[in-house]
Amino acid sequence: MSEDFRAFLKEMEETKEGGFIRIKKEVDTRYEVAAIVKKLEEARKVPLIIFEKVKGSSMPVAANCNGTRGRVAHALGVPKKELEKRIIHAFRNPIPPVEVSSSPVQDVVLMGDDIDLTKFPAMMYHDTDAAPYITSGIVFAKDPDTGVYNLSYNRLMIKGKDRLGIFMTVGKHLNAIYSKMEELGKPLEVAVAIGNHPSVSLGALAIGPYDEEELGIIGGLKESPLEMVKCKTIDLMVPAGSEIVLEAEIEPFTREKEGPFSEFTGYALGEGQNPVLHIKAITHRHNPIYQDICGGQSREHLIMATIPMEANYLRAVQSAVPEVRAVRVPAPFTLIISMKKKYEGQARLAMLSAFNADLYLKHAIVVDPDIDINNLQHVLWAIATRVQAERDIFIVPRVRGSSLDPSAEPVGVTDKMGIDATAKPNLDQFAPINQVPREVMERIKLEDYLEKDF
Structure with a gap:
């Protein structure tokens, strides 16, 4: 199975699984992309969309990559009805990643004054969003005691050319790792991977014990090891098949205003004083494709989290x-x-x-x-x-x-x-349920009793 984001997009364009469209007309990152996604959903359509021309950026945007169960299942090479079974299998049979020496995600390396997050087509989805946000970035971090990786989706607010505000839920694993580093008075190194194969996305959303490493779950989903490459400026590895990587540090004891943002609950939430990422390097493929996950209650935002969540609940509850x-x-x-x-x-x-x-x-x-x-x-x-x-x-x-x-x-x-x-x-x-006898239901044909023009 390919773990390359571009190969996934190519396959979806060829198969049209769940729908695939290219929009050539220029769109604005302020609300227009969200409006198009929402109008399609109102028409009960969730196609994978490539926005070829985005105002203010040279990058095309891919949206709805994980917008249907069928599309995700296709990417994993299983029928839709077997998707949950594959995820539970991956939980139980993780496959560790492997390191590769090079990757197209590092074809271009930007440092110092060349770093400029404002060139990214980061979106504002709703009139309550405080700023443009990166929503599709998977945050990679390591526990300082064990070296175990943690992967998570965290909303990232653009605060300047090389700074991002981050929201971390108290009680979740990334927050626990950051708290350990802050107690030591040290920054936490993180990498943010943008443009990822659905197997990486689902693995990052896996919910489990603190020491359960998502990288192995991704391998289990793929049924082969995830290929990873070393970052240029920090001691982390990232998926070789990603489009863009941000290498960064989360500063200790620094809090700045972040939020509100249109969350999956349907409300603008989370305004507060939150930590800040300082970007040390940006690496990407030549002519990178930017992945976006529409904020709020978009179909993709909900479905991609629900798929691994249900599998985790099922394995946890069935064990008891x-x-x-x-x-x-x-x-x-x-x-x-x-x-x-x-x-x-x-x-x-x-x-x-x-x-x-x-x-x-x-x-x-x-x-x-x-x-x-x-x-x-x-x-x-x-x-x-x-x-x-x-x-x-x-x-x-x-x-x-x-x-x-x-x-x-x-x-x-x-x-x-x-x-x-x-x-x-x-x-x-319990009280019996009302039922018309099955024999009668099977015998009765409406066309024998109703006029043809009914």
């Missing part, structure tokens, strides 16, 4: 409750679990396991296998008819959650709620 069959993340901070309940208390155990798997999770709902977890109306019907609040709802108050939850007060402190929407004591002994 093997009877769990499937999970879905239908909205921010919310999980629906389908399971064949065997005994009292098992549904609550499944929800507690899910809460333990990811601090972002705030609401968990368990339903019986007869409920379609992809149909929210069906899930609400189960809640309406199988739940008694005192018996079936529990709350874990005042625990750490997402710093991007607009309802949290203070920031990042939230209540977690579990809803057991399974039939009590079990589905077999």
Whole structure:
């Protein structure tokens, strides 16, 4: 499997998986790209888009690269229905990366006065965004004690030619690594890779234990080692197949205003005093292609995070409750679990396991296998008819959650709620569901009873 971003784009243009379009008319990074993406979504279309001419930049822009499950599955070489299985396989069977001596991502090396982030086609998506943001950059860092790499997506606010504001969620791994370095009074070296194959994107979004290295998960997704090349100015390696790399340090004890930004919750969030990246070098391919992930509740922003998130929840919950069959993340901070309940208390155990798997999770709902977890109306019907609040709802108050939850007060402190929407004591002994006999449903043909012009 290719791990090269350009090879991925070429394959998508040839196969048209999920749609592929080129827009030749000039677009503005201020709101116009976001408007085009949004209008396409309103028409229920999520094509991979190449914006060939972007105002103020020489770089073309690729958007919606991870916008559909089918496109991501195709990039990994599996059918869409096998995508979750491949991700869980990668969690369980990581393949370490390998170092290569050179890469096209270092064809051009910019340092000193040649560094200029303002030439990037960084976007403003909504009228609440504080500045242009880099959204598709994967941040690479190493734990100072173990040397284990951490990969994460963090919003990056352009603050000048060589400076970026960064938002790090308290409780997440990058923040923990930065805190270690700050206690030592030292800067944290980071690299930001832009323009990445979907296998790298999914791996960077993997949620797991602190010492679980995402680089191995990427290898598992690809079923081959990720090729990496040493940075020019810092002690890190980055994917050889990326388009652009920013080599940087996050300064200790420096905080500057960052945000607000249009987040996946649908709200402008996170204005505060946050750390700053100082760029030491920019490397890129000749004529680089800039990858963008449209901010806010764009389809890509939501789907690319949800895919590995669901796989992680499934492996975590099944390890405690093997009877769990499937999970879905239908909205921010919310999980629906389908399971064949065997005994009292098992549904609550499944929800507690899910809460333990990811601090972002705030609401968990368990339903019986007869409920379609992809149909929210069906899930609400189960809640309406199988739940008694005192018996079936529990709350874990005042625990750490997402710093991007607009309802949290203070920031990042939230209540977690579990809803057991399974039939009590079990589905077999619950009130029978109304059904027209199957034989009659199969026998009746509407055309035998209705006029042709109905």
